[in-house]
Amino acid sequence: MLTEPSLHVDANADRTTTVRLSGEIRAENVPTVRGTFESVGGSGPLIVDLTDVGYLDSAAVALLFDVASERGLELVLGPGCAVFAVIQVSGIDQLATLRSVR
Numbered sequence: 001m002l003t004e005p006s007l008h009v010d011a012n013a014d015r016t017t018t019v020r021l022s023g024e025i026r027a028e029n030v031p032t033v034r035g036t037f038e039s040v041g042g043s044g045p046l047i048v049d050l051t052d053v054g055y056l057d058s059a060a061v062a063l064l065f066d067v068a069s070e071r072g073l074e075l076v077l078g079p080g081c082a083v084f085a086v087i088q089v090s091g092i093d094q095l096a097t098l099r100s101v102r
Helices: 030-039 058-070 084-090
Strands: 006-011 017-025 046-056 073-077 097-100
Touching: 006 030, 017 030, 030 058, 046 058, 046 084, 058 073, 058 084, 073 084
Parallel strands: 017 046, 046 073, 073 097
Antiparallel strands: 006 017
């Protein structure tokens, strides 16, 4: 059974927006994540916290590339982030800013 990822949206004091994701981001639930990304306001790049994401498939990576090229993207990767290797191998770090949380 496919479950939707957990999404939490925060408006930051500097008028940016952070979307915290958790769970698995797959082709089947990318439309939900995309809809959330499109509905949030804020200025500047979208900040996406992937610290609690356990899996990203190619559709999820493609979504991150879309956001990075359309709006700008900052990815937050906490300690032991399960998808860190996927982010590195994908090359998204060439378009997005990566921030590590300690």
